[in-house]
Each structure stands twice: as C-alpha cells, then as structure tokens.
Amino acid sequence: MALKQTEEFRREAVRIALSSGLPRTQAAADLGIGKSTLSHWISQYRSSDLTATAAEAQTDLVRENERLRLENRVLREEREIFKKSHAVLREPKDVRFAFIGTHRDRWPIVRLCRVLQVSTRGYRAWVSRPMCERQRTDLKVLAHIREHFALSNRTYGRPRMTMELKEAGLAVGEHRVGRLMNANDLRPVRTRRHEATTDSHHTLGFADNILGRNFMTDAANRKWPGDISYIWTSEGWLYLAVVIDLFSRRVIGWAASDRIKKDLAIRALDMAVRLRNPPPGCIFHSDRGSQYCSHDFQKKLTEYRMTPSMSGKGNCYDNAVIETFFKSLKAEMLWRQSWPTWRQAIAAIFQYINGFYNPRRRHSYLGSISPLAFEAKAA
Numbered sequence: 172m173a174l175k176q177t178e179e180f181r182r183e184a185v186r187i188a189l190s191s192g193l194p195r196t197q198a199a200a201d202l203g204i205g206k207s208t209l210s211h212w213i214s215q216y217r218s219s220d221l222t223a224t225a226a227e228a229q230t231d232l233v234r235e236n237e238r239l240r241l242e243n244r245v246l247r248e249e250r251e252i253f254k255k256s257h258a259v260l261r262e263p264k265d266v267r268f269a270f271i272g273t274h275r276d277r278w279p280i281v282r283l284c285r286v287l288q289v290s291t292r293g294y295r296a297w298v299s300r301p302m303c304e305r306q307r308t309d310l311k312v313l314a315h316i317r318e319h320f321a322l323s324n325r326t327y328g329r330p331r332m333t334m335e336l337k338e339a340g341l342a343v344g345e346h347r348v349g350r351l352m353n354a355n356d357l358r359p360v361r362t363r364r365h366e367a368t369t370d371s372h373h374t375l376g377f378a379d380n381i382l383g384r385n386f387m388t389d390a391a392n393r394k395w396p397g398d399i400s401y402i403w404t405s406e407g408w409l410y411l412a413v414v415i416d417l418f419s420r421r422v423i424g425w426a427a428s429d430r431i432k433k434d435l436a437i438r439a440l441d442m443a444v445r446l447r448n449p450p451p452g453c454i455f456h457s458d459r460g461s462q463y464c465s466h467d468f469q470k471k472l473t474e475y476r477m478t479p480s481m482s483g484k485g486n487c488y489d490n491a492v493i494e495t496f497f498k499s500l501k502a503e504m505l506w507r508q509s510w511p512t513w514r515q516a517i518a519a520i521f522q523y524i525n526g527f528y529n530p531r532r533r534h535s536y537l538g539s540i541s542p543l544a545f546e547a548k549a550a
Contacts, residue, residue, distance in 0.1 A: 312351060410435060436462040449477065500523060
C-alpha cells in the first residue's frame with residue numbers, strides 16, 4: 172500500500188490509464204485501486220499540467236517583453252546617435268572615431284560604431300594608435316573654437332568662426348572649422364514668437380522716404396535708422412527701441428519699456444544724440460508707426476535739426492539694417508531661453524549690445540570686424 176501512495180506509482184498509474192485505452196473502471200481494477208482514486212489522480216495530473224503550461228507561457232511572455240524593451244531601447248539610442256552624428260557620417264574614419272570617443276560615455280561603443288559604420292576593432296586600434304600631427308592640431312583648434320563659441324553667445328557659424336580663429340593666429344580653413352563644429356555639435360538653435368509693433372493706422376502725417384534703401388554712407392552721423400521690436404517675458408511683452416549709425420552699424424541709442432508709447436522712441440533718440448551730437452541734416456529713418464509720426468517725436472527731430480525719413484507702407488525692406496539687428500539680437504540672445512522678468516531681459520539686452528554686438532560681433536558688411544573696431548580703423 173505504501174508503494175501505491177508513492178508519487179512514482181501515481182504518475183505510472185495515470186500514464187497507464189490514459190494510454191491503455193481501457194475503461195477507467197477496468198484500468199483501476201487492473202492497478203488494484205479504486206475508480207474514484209484513479210479519477211482523482213488523473214484530475215490532479217491534468218491540473219498540474221495546465222499550471223505548468225501556464226507558468227511556461229507566462230515566462231515566455233516576460234522574456235518576449237524584455238526582448239522588445241531591449242530592442243526599443245537600442246532603436247531609440249541608434250536614432251539619437253544618428254541625429255547627433257549625421258553631419259560626420261560622410262567624413263573620414265578618423266573624424267567618426269573622434270565622435271565615438273567624445274560620446275562613448277553617453278552611448279555604448281558597439282552602438283556608436285554600428286551607426287557610424289565603423290568596426291569596434293578599428294576604433295580600438297585608433298584609440299591605441301599614437302596621435303598624429305593632424306589630430307593634435309584638431310584638438311588645439313577645437314579648444315579655440317569652444318572658447319570663441321562661448322564668447323559669441325553660441326552664435327558664430329563656420330565663416331565668422333574661421334575669421335575669429337585666423338585673427339587669433341591660427342592657420343585654418345572653413346572646411347576644418349565646419350568639420351570640428353559639426354563633430355562636436357556646436358551649432359545655434361533658433362525659435363520665434365511674433366507680436367505686431369507697428370501701428371500705421373493713424374491720422375498723423377508721414378515723411379518721404381529720403382533714405383531710399385541706400386544703407387551706405389562714407390561718414391558717421393549721416394544716416395540713423397530707428398525701429399521698435401518686442402521681447403516675450405513671463406511678465407508680458409517688453410518693447411525695445413533702437414537707433415543705429417549706418418556708417419559702422421553700431422547701436423548708439425536704445426530704450427526698453429513694458430508699454431509701446433511715443434516716449435520709448437524719444438528716449439532711444441535722446442541717448443543717441445547725447446552720445447554722438449550729430450550735425451544738422453542727419454537723416455533719421457523709421458517706419459510709419461505712430462510712435463515716430465507723433466508730434467512730440469517730430470518736434471524732437473526738429474529740435475535736433477535732423478531730417479525725417481520714413482519707409483513705405485508695410486515695407487520692412489526699407490529699414491532692412493535695423494530689422495537684421497533685431498533678428499540677430501533675438502536669435503543670438505533672447506530666443507535661447509525664457510525670461511521671467513522685464514528686468515532680466517533688459518539686463519541681457521544691455522550685455523548683448525555693450526558686451527558683444529558693438530565691441531565684438533563681426534559684421535560681413537564691415538569686413539568682418541566689429542562696429543567699434545571699424546570706427547577705430549576709420550578714425
């Protein structure tokens with residue numbers, strides 16, 4: 172009887188009953204056990220078999236989910252690597268190896284090598300190989316690029332950066348500078364938000380377009396364009412009025428306010444006059460906005476013996492130089508982050524104009540030197 176109760180006997184009895192084809196009553200009699208006992212053993216066997224099958228299926232499902240998660244992670248990493256490295260995919264292997272070395276702490280080397288179409292063996296050989304003269308020069312140039320990129324508020328592209336490095340005494344070409352900047356992801360990012368600032372629907376008078384899109388002049392204080400733009404902050408719109416001298420493209424007057432009123436344009440003009448004291452007849456060019464057409468502003472121009480000039484209706488190209496300045500200001504400084512307060516935005520504008528745009532920023536019109544350097548050269 173003890174034998175009949177062993178697990179081995181139970182399994183054998185169930186196997187015989189299920190495989191013999193005999194009725195369960197006869198199979199039980201042949202085995203010397205009761206029919207109900209045999210039926211109970213068969214039910215237990217089938218229940219345990221189903222449980223084992225379900226457990227196996229659950230294990231397979233867990234393994235499949237893990238495999239899919241791993242596959243998704245790999246695909247996501249490869250997509251990120253490709254977005255970062257697409258600029259160097261057609262470059263020589265040394266450039267791709269350098270990219271891998273720069274980003275190996277972020278992504279696995281095997282993944283980087285697969286996306287950049289190089290072998291891990293080749294990368295290891297490149298790492299162990301003594302650095303050649305070209306690589307040493309690249310590292311030196313890259314260090315200068317990073318420094319000047321930071322000084323330019325992360326705004327300089329390949330042409331201006333090349334000029335900056337040549338002025339620093341480095342014999343480099345645009346191709347090498349562009350290659351190193353692309354490989355190290357040194358490129359500006361720009362966004363845009365729009366707000367209308369010109370209100371030409373008024374009954375005030377207009378001046379003729381004396382400037383006539385002639386933005387060139389052979390001396391300072393001959394032509395001054397002015398305009399008003401906007402900056403978004405968490406406290407609302409901040410409005411900026413600017414005056415530029417077309418001779419050197421230098422910002423000579425500016426004012427900021429949370430309200431776009433006529434005194435904003437007047438304050439910018441007053442600053443420019445205090446700085447430059449222009450001779451009689453200096454042309455002041457603006458759009459047809461109510462701030463510039465107002466009696467108070469026109470009275471100021473008469474007081475300063477300046478000649479008013481205004482763009483055609485809705486024609487921004489008539490004041491293209493100052494529009495270009497506003498685009499540079501926003502793309503190179505203001506659009507790069509959010510501004511919680513007007514005070515912080517005004518401080519950033521001050522730093523941009525007096526710390527970068529006037530003394531440092533290169534202008535292709537000026538022969539790729541800054542406005543202050545151009546004025547010093549012309550003096």
